[in-house]
Amino acid sequence: MxxxxxxxxxxxxxxxxxxxxxxxxxxxxxxxxxxxxxxxxxxxxxxxxxxxxxxxxxxxxxxxxxxxxxAYPPVIEAIRKQIEIGIHVGLPHEWEIKLAEQIQRMVPSVEKIRFTNSGTEANMYAVRLARAYTKRSSIIKFEGNWHGGYDALHIAVSPPYEKLYAGLTNGAVKDTVVLPYNNLEAVEKTVDKIELAGIIVEPVAGAGGMIPAEKEFLKGLRELCDKVGALLIFDEVITGFRLSSGGAQKIYSVTPDITTFGKIVGGGEFAVGAFGGRDEVMELLDQLKYRNYHERVFQGGTFSANMLMTSAGYTLLSELERRNxxxxxxxxxxxxxxxxxxxxxxxxxxxxxxxxxxxxxxxxxxxxxxxxxxxxxxxxxxxxxxxxxxxxxxxxxxxxxxxxxxxxxxxxxxxxxxxxxxxxxxxxxxxxx
Ligand SMILES: Cc1ncc(COP(=O)(O)O)c(C=O)c1O
The missing domain is CATH 3.90.1150.10 (Aspartate Aminotransferase, domain 1)
Known part of the structure; x- marks a missing residue:
């Protein structure tokens, strides 16, 4: 033994x-x-x-x-205080504004943000938003990149990449185009042959083995998205607030249109996700501008942006900013x-x-x-x-x-x-x- x-x-x-x-x-x-x-x-x-x-x-x-x-003491203290006065209420509260403002200061490309209950959900909504904004359907994702269990992105995570995972249908992944990671040429050859809504990429492939993207690769994706009018989505669920206070995008000096977060953004203690980006893109979620359900991009959830998570998230992120x-x-x-x-x-x-x-x-x-x-x-x-x-x-x-x-x-x-x-x-x- x-x-x-x-x-x-x-x-x-x-x-x-x-x-x-x-x-x-x-x-x-x-x-x-x-x-x-x-x-x-x-x-x-x-x-x-x-x-x-x-x-x-x-x-x-x-x-x-x-x-x-x-059990980082400032976060535990914030949780302890908040538990006494309100955990989940399901109506607006100040913590969600404070957390959103804090994120915007640390990651300036995120002009507006919405909170979800997981990184998976954040990526699902980011893809939906890119499709609604561009009015196109195809999404490029990369071999071995992990974006959570959402059907359209749960493909080519581990080899053999061509094989579908149990329970997924061809229909669910038919608009997802899988390309090799760190291979700009493959993307160049593809972007104008499809109706490209967006490219989603992990700036560092985490679950795939902690393999960083090459700078030229991410820069190239930015340029190609601009060329064809598609949106660039950085999945910063791992890298966000970890590689720097401004995540991977700050280190690589490449600005995505939409960024998704998870893990650290909720104080590291709660189920969380978030997606945010340029105002002009995020406004598609705005119920004041788009009163019609068919024009507006849906996002929501019973526990989204609950008081406990947002107070913990705000506390952790402000500590990270202060203790750079x-x-x-x-x-x-x-x-x-x-x-x-x-x-x-x-x-x-x-x-x-x-x-x-x-x-x-x-x-x-x-x-x-x-x-x-x-x-x-x-x-x-x-x-x-x-x-x-x-x-x-x-x-x-x-x-x-x-x-x-x-x-x-x-x-x-x-x-x-x-x-x-x-x-x-x-x-x-x-x-x-
Ligand atoms: C890069 C990346 N995206 C998305 C996810 C999914 O996040 P969640 O587990 O919160 O759904 C993960 C989870 O580890 C991840 O590493």
Whole structure:
């Protein structure tokens, strides 16, 4: 029995019980890993405690939502205060204005914004808005980019890219055109052959392995959208408020027409999404201008922009704006991890690292991947799984099982990075070639 198994009897038991009630025993399939996931009892800073009393250093960090780590005191304080006076009321309140204003200051391309309950929803509405604005139907998305489970975008996420996922119909994806990531030529050849409403892109392909877009690629997408009158949508669900206070668009100096957010925008503690952009585009949602249901783009939801989420989101974002030095700290830690793990894997002929800022991807591939397809099709799955397991045996939780990646938070320390580097070195030395 492995160290992990002998120290997690209660988690093993809970996983057996969970399988009676939850398909696969989990509420999101990526949360399963071998031999069974540990069950969390408490979270603080960069640490998680499980039900057996073990402590882990957490690089899963709420699917990347906890940029300041778990239970960040200003956010917890804001939540505590708000819980007493109003959580969800379903009518307008001041927090939604404050949060929208805060976002606009940090991400100036977002002149107006609407809040949703997930990143998936935000992308769904962004696509709808682009179609309504341009009065065209086609959307370009890229291989290996993940935009959530919305039918029209839930295609070509993992190989084989041509195959439809269970439950999707050809009809649902017929207006989605899939192209290779970081390949501008492919986009150039396509844009004027279709009725293009918009291009949606992850500025850094997150779930696909933390693979950054090349600057020329994003600049080129901007120019092509302008040329054909289509809208450029940046999915900044991961990168928003993480790569910089202004997200990826600030770092790349490329301005999208619509940006979608999730995770951090709700304080890192709540189900959230948001989409925003130029006033002239967003006004299609305006019930004062478009009284007719058939002209106006619908967006809404019972819990959208609830008081608790917006107060937490506002508190976190204003802290990030005020403490801008956090970003150089995150970059420093990310660079340290990326460089050192990369050197170890290359020295042992095992693989490479990718990423930018506080996003680190580990690839057991024969070449350094510049696009998601290479990362996904050339990886040694077994080595990826064993590396993830080796980290777990050392009380380090990365995400995910076959695609090891690290989200770093401001609660992580240099010592935490040193430990991952040391554990990686041990793994690399013991790999059987
Ligand atoms: C880039 C990106 N877009 C969209 C989503 C979907 O967001 P949600 O899980 O909130 O629906 C995710 C989720 O991880 C994501 O990483």
């Amino acid at each position: 492995s160290r992990y198994e002998s120290s997690t009897p209660r988690s093993r038991e809970l996983f057996h019980i969970a399988q009676r009630y939850l398909p696969g025993g989990v509420s999101y399939s990526i949360r399963y890993f071998e031999p069974y996931p540990f069950y969390v009892s408490r979270a603080a800073g960069q640490k998680l405690w499980d039900v057996d009393g073990n402590v882990y250093t957490d690089y899963w960090i709420g699917h990347g939502a906890k940029i300041m780590g778990h 030095e956090i970003y150089s700290y995150l970059d420093l830690l990310g660079e340290k991890l990326r460089r050192n793990i990369g050197e170890i894997l290359e020295k042992h002929g095992l693989g490479y690292t990718t990423g930018i800022g506080s996003l680190v991807g580990v690839h057991f591939t024969p070449i350094k991947p510049k696009d998601v397809k290479t990362a996904q099709t050339m990886k040694d799955r077994e080595r990826s799984r064993k590396y993830f397991r080796h980290l777990l045996e050392n009380n380090i939780i990365a995400l995910t099982n076959e695609n090891p990646q690290f989200f770093i938070s401001a609660a992580h320390t240099h010592e935490d990075m040193d430990r991952v580097i040391q554990v990686t070195e041990e793994y690399a030395k013991n790999v059987k070639k």
